[in-house]
Amino acid sequence: MRPLPGLNLQVAPLARLPVAIGAIAFLFLGVFLVYPLWCVLSASVLTADGSALTLQNYAKVLSRTYYRASILNSLTIGALASLSTTLIALPLAIGIARLEIRGKLVLIGLAALPLILPSFVGAYALLLLFGRSGVITQALNAWGIPFGSIYGTPGIVFVYTMTLYPYVLLPTVAALKAVDRSVEEAAESLGSTPARTFRTVTLPLVAPSVLSGTLLVLIETLENFGVPAVLAEDKTILAVEAYKLFIGETATNPAAAAVLGSLLIALTALILLIQRRYIAGRRFATGARRVPPPIKLTAPWHILATLYCWGVVLLALVPFFAILTLSFLEFRGPVLHRAFSLGNYAELFSTARGPLANTLILASLAAGLAGLIGIPVGWVLARTRSSLTSVLDVVSTLPFAIAGTVLAIGLVIAFNSGGLVLTGGWLIIVIAYTVRKLPFTVRASSAIVHQLDPALEEASVSLGVPPLVTFLRLTVPLMLGGIVSGLVLTWVTLASELSSTVVLYSGPWRTLTVVMFQALEGTGAGVAVAAASLLIGIALIPVLIAYRLLRANELSML
Amino acid sequence: MSSIAIEGARRSFASVLAVRDVTLKIEDGEFFTLLGPSGCGKTTLLRLIAGFAELEAGRISFGDTRIDTLPPHRRNIGMVFQNYAIFPNLTVAGNIAYGLKARNVPRADVSRRVEEALALVRLTGLGERWPHQLSGGQLQRVAIARALVIRPEVLLLDEPLSNLDARLRVDMRGEIRQLQQRLGITTVYVTHDQEEALAVSQRIAVMEAGRIEQLGSPEDVYRRPASLFVARFMGTTNVLVGVVAARQGAHMDVRIGTTTVSLQAPHDMRGGDRLNLCVRPEALRILGIGEGTKDGEIALAATIASCEFIGPLIRLDLTLSDGSPLKLAMLDRPLHPAAAGDRVSVAFGVDRVSIFPQAAP
Numbered sequence: 072m073r074p075l076p077g078l079n080l081q082v083a084p085l086a087r088l089p090v091a092i093g094a095i096a097f098l099f100l101g102v103f104l105v106y107p108l109w110c111v112l113s114a115s116v117l118t119a120d121g122s123a124l125t126l127q128n129y130a131k132v133l134s135r136t137y138y139r140a141s142i143l144n145s146l147t148i149g150a151l152a153s154l155s156t157t158l159i160a161l162p163l164a165i166g167i168a169r170l171e172i173r174g175k176l177v178l179i180g181l182a183a184l185p186l187i188l189p190s191f192v193g194a195y196a197l198l199l200l201f202g203r204s205g206v207i208t209q210a211l212n213a214w215g216i217p218f219g220s221i222y223g224t225p226g227i228v229f230v231y232t233m234t235l236y237p238y239v240l241l242p243t244v245a246a247l248k249a250v251d252r253s254v255e256e257a258a259e260s261l262g263s264t265p266a267r268t269f270r271t272v273t274l275p276l277v278a279p280s281v282l283s284g285t286l287l288v289l290i291e292t293l294e295n296f297g298v299p300a301v302l303a304e305d306k307t308i309l310a311v312e313a314y315k316l317f318i319g320e321t322a323t324n325p326a327a328a329a330v331l332g333s334l335l336i337a338l339t340a341l342i343l344l345i346q347r348r349y350i351a352g353r354r355f356a357t358g359a360r361r362v363p364p365p366i367k368l369t370a371p372w373h374i375l376a377t378l379y380c381w382g383v384v385l386l387a388l389v390p391f392f393a394i395l396t397l398s399f400l401e402f403r404g405p406v407l408h409r410a411f412s413l414g415n416y417a418e419l420f421s422t423a424r425g426p427l428a429n430t431l432i433l434a435s436l437a438a439g440l441a442g443l444i445g446i447p448v449g450w451v452l453a454r455t456r457s458s459l460t461s462v463l464d465v466v467s468t469l470p471f472a473i474a475g476t477v478l479a480i481g482l483v484i485a486f487n488s489g490g491l492v493l494t495g496g497w498l499i500i501v502i503a504y505t506v507r508k509l510p511f512t513v514r515a516s517s518a519i520v521h522q523l524d525p526a527l528e529e530a531s532v533s534l535g536v537p538p539l540v541t542f543l544r545l546t547v548p549l550m551l552g553g554i555v556s557g558l559v560l561t562w563v564t565l566a567s568e569l570s571s572t573v574v575l576y577s578g579p580w581r582t583l584t585v586v587m588f589q590a591l592e593g594t595g596a597g598v599a600v601a602a603a604s605l606l607i608g609i610a611l612i613p614v615l616i617a618y619r620l621l622r623a624n625e626l627s628m629l
Numbered sequence: 630m631s632s633i634a635i636e637g638a639r640r641s642f643a644s645v646l647a648v649r650d651v652t653l654k655i656e657d658g659e660f661f662t663l664l665g666p667s668g669c670g671k672t673t674l675l676r677l678i679a680g681f682a683e684l685e686a687g688r689i690s691f692g693d694t695r696i697d698t699l700p701p702h703r704r705n706i707g708m709v710f711q712n713y714a715i716f717p718n719l720t721v722a723g724n725i726a727y728g729l730k731a732r733n734v735p736r737a738d739v740s741r742r743v744e745e746a747l748a749l750v751r752l753t754g755l756g757e758r759w760p761h762q763l764s765g766g767q768l769q770r771v772a773i774a775r776a777l778v779i780r781p782e783v784l785l786l787d788e789p790l791s792n793l794d795a796r797l798r799v800d801m802r803g804e805i806r807q808l809q810q811r812l813g814i815t816t817v818y819v820t821h822d823q824e825e826a827l828a829v830s831q832r833i834a835v836m837e838a839g840r841i842e843q844l845g846s847p848e849d850v851y852r853r854p855a856s857l858f859v860a861r862f863m864g865t866t867n868v869l870v871g872v873v874a875a876r877q878g879a880h881m882d883v884r885i886g887t888t889t890v891s892l893q894a895p896h897d898m899r900g901g902d903r904l905n906l907c908v909r910p911e912a913l914r915i916l917g918i919g920e921g922t923k924d925g926e927i928a929l930a931a932t933i934a935s936c937e938f939i940g941p942l943i944r945l946d947l948t949l950s951d952g953s954p955l956k957l958a959m960l961d962r963p964l965h966p967a968a969a970g971d972r973v974s975v976a977f978g979v980d981r982v983s984i985f986p987q988a989a990p
Binding site for chain 2: 086524526527529530531532533534535536537538540541545548549
């Protein structure tokens with residue numbers, strides 16, 4: 072009798088550990104990801120009393136130009152941002168991978184920074200500099216130079232481009248470095264000019280990596296809440312409208328919020344599916360035995376290329392420097408004065424010590440939990456192959472495609488009443504954070520495990536050490552560098568999480584991002600700038616401390 | 630230490646049967662080799678013994694104890710991996726002590742046994758080194774010491790020499806064999822290298838497509854291959870095509886090209902059957918001018934197509950009168966040079982010929 076794959080109830084002794092890990096992961100993701108999403112979906116297709124299936128909600132929402140526009144706006148902005156990101160990042164990647172640019176190591180380090188800096192802080196900086204009462208706008212106006220509006224599409228696309236370009240840059244650099252030199256030599260030996268070789272051999276080889284990055288950017292733009300919340304003004308955006316309908320100060324409409332949420336999930340999940348199914352898998356691993364030599368350019372071109380690379384990378388960081396600088400100036404209400412002051416910080420610490428502590432506690436708990444679940448799951452995905460593990464792979468990647476606001480809405484609907492009530496507490500925030508970051512820890516973990524020879528674990532087991540002990544005593548220590556850097560990045564990005572926090576927080580559990588978000592809406596620009604600076608510091612300091620470790624283990628999510 | 634009994638072992642991956650109902654008894658203290666081309670199921674069979682693959686059917690016992698129901702960490706095996714699998718985060722001594730600590734051996738005994746194991750593989754004094762400071766051959770010794778120090782029931786070696794360079798490979802295989810004889814430990818050795826298998830083994834199981842094609846001593850499988858596959862896999866062989874002209878009792882007349890020879894007939898051969906006759910290049914000799922065949926020898930006329938001089942040996946490519954190729958190998962003989970184009974008589978003993986029904990082309 073042959074056991075059916077995946078239905079083998081009598082679990083083989085060797086497979087018990089992966090099965091146990093998989094079961095825990097399925098339970099966690101089932102309860103805190105699939106069930107909430109199911110709640111969102113069912114709220115969108117049920118009548119108000121929940122008695123019958125209906126498409127009324129969709130008809131109602133889609134009949135209004137206002138909401139139809141939000142879909143169109145989200146897609147337009149996403150498409151424009153993906154395009155501009157790719158156009159900016161591709162030459163930069165070529166420069167970093169193939170040219171001898173001065174200070175290249177520092178350049179790469181700085182180029183990866185936008186991944187950990189909160190994008191809505193970047194948006195806020197743009198607002199402070201170029202907004203209607205922005206520092207630079209006012210200066211320009213004082214000199215009589217007219218300046219257009221950065222609100223709406225242009226500002227949002229600009230911020231996305233400057234904060235998301237590493238998503239295209241890093242995998243493209245990796246792919247360019249993985250092209251085996253002999254492939255290019257073969258082309259040249261056949262009479263192809265270097266330029267033609269680059270166009271017809273090298274670029275096609277890296278195209279899947281570029282495209283895969285582009286689609287990740289598209290997903291990020293669609294689910295991003297903070298940037299449009301700061302910059303959209305009267306432009307409607309899907310993720311923001313879903314939030315407003317659910318939390319809104321006027322009339323809340325959960326069914327309509329669920330409709331927008333479901334549409335958003337459908338869009339992002341579809342793109343993620345395309346990315347994983349058709350593109351990520353088509354990457355050509357030529358396994359470079361010989362890395363191509365740097366391209367030689369004539370001096371003027373080389374100077375131009377150097378300026379471009381450094382220019383883009385520094386320009387992306389300017390908003391963050393600006394925020395840090397502004398935080399030490401004096402604000403009176405929204406108005407800025409050119410005088411050094413620690414007043415913003417004093418005010419922040421007097422009013423927001425709680426939120427600061429909350430941010431640290433919630434991010435730490437969630438990063439720990441995401442590691443606790445994600446690391447074993449990553450190990451299972453890297454080590455065992457079955458129909459169940461491929462489902463686990465899909466489910467654990469899914470949160471990447473779920474907008475934070477939509478996940479949070481789902482969690483509220485799911486755990487607002489009934490057997491398990493979580494709303495209003497800290498746990499629901501930790502859960503949302505954990506679910507959101509799980510794809511990252513899982514990918515980071517499985518990437519490290521893939522580099523570990525499975526024979527090491529088998530050797531340990533063959534010497535009499537049971538699988539679980541082997542995992543804890545041998546595998547985890549060998550993974551340690553990667554685990555630590557993965558957890559640092561998780562923690563850092565959680566500290567500036569806004570999109571699900573803004574739906575889930577309650578009075579005592581406000582975070583720094585919420586303080587900043589509320590200050591934006593009110594008049595507390597000084598507090599907002601100080602909070603933003605603090606967030607930048609929280610992101611930068613651990614990363615600087617763990618810089619070496621991170622360099623060795625970057626990239627695993629992409 | 631104990632014998633290994635494998636009964637009806639079966640294992641498949643997806644739709645491929647990697648091991649098809651293999652039954653096998655490995656004696657206590659035997660050096661036993663699983664030999665075959667890649668994908669023949671030899672590594673899978675070893676991993677079934679180790680417990681890293683699960684049996685779908687059948688059973689495996691060490692001595693009288695059934696072990697296929699035990700998880701691998703409770704089978705008390707010593708395993709040496711192809712790429713050594715030395716723990717990079719532990720020193721040499723730490724690697725060797727790893728299995729002892731898992732068995733809660735008292736601390737004092739651990740260090741004594743680690744020292745003994747180091748001495749056994751001639752690495753005394755290197756206990757505090759880190760793996761990255763060792764050469765491939767040294768890593769291999771650490772792997773062997775680590776597997777032996779736990780006093781396993783059986784020693785399993787999965788292509789242990791394939792990552793070493795050619796000369797070291799020859800030295801190490803001798804060392805492994807001596808060590809095994811000294812300790813008398815039941816050993817299962819997996820390799821795809823037939824020379825290595827012949828050099829170290831007491832018995833060899835030649836595997837193909839998940840089945841054991843032949844089981845026997847090195848001499849048996851080399852000199853008396855049970856199938857055309859074994860004959861070809863165990864080194865260079867000539868495969869001649871012959872037709873049974875007539876059968877008389879235990880003998881038959883076989884026509885090879887234009888020559889007819891009389892051979893011992895396998896019981897199922899009949900007149901008109903087409904045969905493959907396998908004879909090894911070194912079983913052939915060139916007759917001197919005027920020299921006749923000895924008793925029990927067959928002679929064929931051939932032309933030398935090319936000569937290859939490789940030092941101790943000379944290899945000749947010959948062409949028979951019907952155009953079919955024939956390979957011949959002989960020890961270097963400077964006094965009797967052979968040259969391309971020479972017409973020669975080639976003789977070989979009938980007892981050096983293996984006869985098989987002709988394989989489908």
